Amino acid sequence: MTTAKPRFGTLWVVLLAFALVGFGSFFFPAFIIRPFTHQSPRGLYWAMAVRQRAPIISLMCAIACLLLVMLLWQISDKWRKGALSAVMLLVTTAAVMSRLNYFEWMFHPVDAAQFEAESSSKLDAKEMILAVRYGDDARAYPISQMAYHHILNDVVGGVPIAVTY
Amino acid sequence: MNGRALHFYLAGINNQNFLMRDKETGTWWQQITGKAVYGPLKGTALDLVPYDELTFGEWKSEVSNGRVLAPVPKYVKEYDSNWEPEVAKLPVVISFPGTELKSRDVVLGLQLGDASRAYPWESLAKQSPVIDHVNGRPLLIAVGPDGKSFRAFVSQIDGKDAEFFLKGDEGTSSVTASSDPKVAPASANADPKKPGQPEAKPSPSAKPWTLLDTTTASEWNFQGCAISGASQGKCLERVPALKDYWFDWRNYHPDTTIYKR
Numbered sequence: 001m002t003t004a005k006p007r008f009g010t011l012w013v014v015l016l017a018f019a020l021v022g023f024g025s026f027f028f029p030a031f032i033i034r035p036f037t038h039q040s041p042r043g044l045y046w047a048m049a050v051r052q053r054a055p056i057i058s059l060m061c062a063i064a065c066l067l068l069v070m071l072l073w074q075i076s077d078k079w080r081k082g083a084l085s086a087v088m089l090l091v092t093t094a095a096v097m098s099r100l101n102y103f104e105w106m107f108h109p110v111d112a113a114q115f116e117a118e119s120s121s122k123l124d125a126k127e128m129i130l131a132v133r134y135g136d137d138a139r140a141y142p143i144s145q146m147a148y149h150h151i152l153n154d155v156v157g158g159v160p161i162a163v164t165y
Numbered sequence: 166m167n168g169r170a171l172h173f174y175l176a177g178i179n180n181q182n183f184l185m186r187d188k189e190t191g192t193w194w195q196q197i198t199g200k201a202v203y204g205p206l207k208g209t210a211l212d213l214v215p216y217d218e219l220t221f222g223e224w225k226s227e228v229s230n231g232r233v234l235a236p237v238p239k240y241v242k243e244y245d246s247n248w249e250p251e252v253a254k255l256p257v258v259i260s261f262p263g264t265e266l267k268s269r270d271v272v273l274g275l276q277l278g279d280a281s282r283a284y285p286w287e288s289l290a291k292q293s294p295v296i297d298h299v300n301g302r303p304l305l306i307a308v309g310p311d312g313k314s315f316r317a318f319v320s321q322i323d324g325k326d327a328e329f330f331l332k333g334d335e336g337t338s339s340v341t342a343s344s345d346p347k348v349a350p351a352s353a354n355a356d357p358k359k360p361g362q363p364e365a366k367p368s369p370s371a372k373p374w375t376l377l378d379t380t381t382a383s384e385w386n387f388q389g390c391a392i393s394g395a396s397q398g399k400c401l402e403r404v405p406a407l408k409d410y411w412f413d414w415r416n417y418h419p420d421t422t423i424y425k426r
Contacts, residue, residue: 029177033177033178033179033184034178035178035181036181036255036256036258037258038180038258038259039178039179039180039258044179045203047177048177048184048193048202048203048204049203051177052191052193052203052204101174101175101176103175103176103177103178104174104175107175108237108239108240108243109174109175110234110237113234113235114234114235114237115232115233115234115235116232116233116235117230117231117232117233118224118225118228118230118231118232118233121221121233121235123221123233124221124246125220125221125222125225126220126221126222126311126313127220127221127246128218128219128220128221128313129218129219129220129221129224129233130216130217130218131216131217131218131219131224131228132214132215132216132217133215133228136230137232138224138228138229138230138231138232139231139232139233139234140221140224140231140232140233140234141234142221142233142234142236142244143218144244144245144246144248145234145236145237145244146234147244147245147248148240148243148244148245149237149240150175150183151173151174151175151185152234153172153173155170159214160170160171161214162171162172162173162185162211164173164183164185164196
């Protein structure tokens with residue numbers, strides 16, 4: 001058993017390393033790409049690079065952590081079990097958050113755009129709209145709505161467009 | 166992109182201009198430029214679709230059987246028609262000290278080839294229609310009869326440079342203050358120190374908004390088409406114009422000039 005101790009110590013170090021990478025893959029891009037702060041070109045590049053890969057990185061790290069926690073669980077006292085649980089919670093949260101788009105919690109997307117005839121719209125004549133027309137297909141996107149949703153995917157006169165504000 | 170339809174979702178923010186990703190490839194795109202900034206399609210750019218920024222009233226008068234994006238009932242309480250004063254108060258994260266405009270000044274941005282120019286909205290609203298040259302191209306920039314809608318055109322009729330002025334403004338140059346009653350409040354706002362300044366208002370009765378050109382003496386509507394005179398039936402070539410905050414326009418157009426007059 002005397003030789004086992006350093007081995008388990010190493011396992012703890014590996015566990016924490018995986019936990020750090022797994023959580024960082026979520027946290028680093030979320031921290032860089034946050035509103036009301038300056039984004040430097042380099043910071044943004046790395047944030048996008050990490051965010052692009054975060055779903056797979058955070059999942060692999062969570063699996064690795066789970067295996068290590070299972071190895072360490074039996075030989076850990078209740079304090080260490082608490083720490084192991086906390087680590088698992090952290091990497092699981094990161095793996096889940098990397099698969100969710102919290103920007104769309106703030107600004108919900110339009111899942112299925114509905115249109116109404118201009119004559120039945122209750123929009124005030126003074127309201128601003130974005131207008132797109134292809135042939136006979138003329139559409140108005142009220143800015144009051146677009147300023148909230150920000151993006152709308154649509155097809156106008158057969159042309160796929162993304163309306164943004 | 167390359168014949169494949171992409172669907173976009175909000176993915177982040179880059180100095181207050183948003184980033185979107187497409188569901189098909191996961192590529193990151195910058196809103197203002199439509200350029201792919203990271204991911205499999207990096208280096209490509211989306212085509213800008215011809216579009217207008219108009220009041221609903223102006224749009225209704227121009228189209229028939231138009232369709233309007235319906236509010237999503239769940240989110241109606243999130244919509245805010247009066248968002249502009251709120252957003253104007255928000256902090257900015259990039260600024261360009263030493264330029265003549267303030268970060269949240271609203272400009273109309275025009276890009277012609279490599280050259281770009283920002284037109285301060287307050288000046289435009291007062292002076293519309295504005296005749297200008299960018300990159301050797303003669304331009305006509307007009308704020309509509311409602312004082313809010315705007316359009317930009319190449320100021321040429323049959324390839325020849327043309328000048329335009331607002332009908333009813335005869336005797337004044339095309340770049341002096343408009344006498345359109347609906348534009349007057351905007352110009353009053355431009356000088357908040359003199360709230361009691363009398364406004365030069367003609368009769369409040371709605372006169373049709375019409376431009377006259379000095380070359381063919383034809384009448385032109387806000388869509389840029391001649392409705393009477395020798396040019397009747399002709400339409401001016403459109404130029405894309407983006408209404409934006411100065412800091413955002415300047416950030417993506419570092420060589421932009423500012424319209425002054």
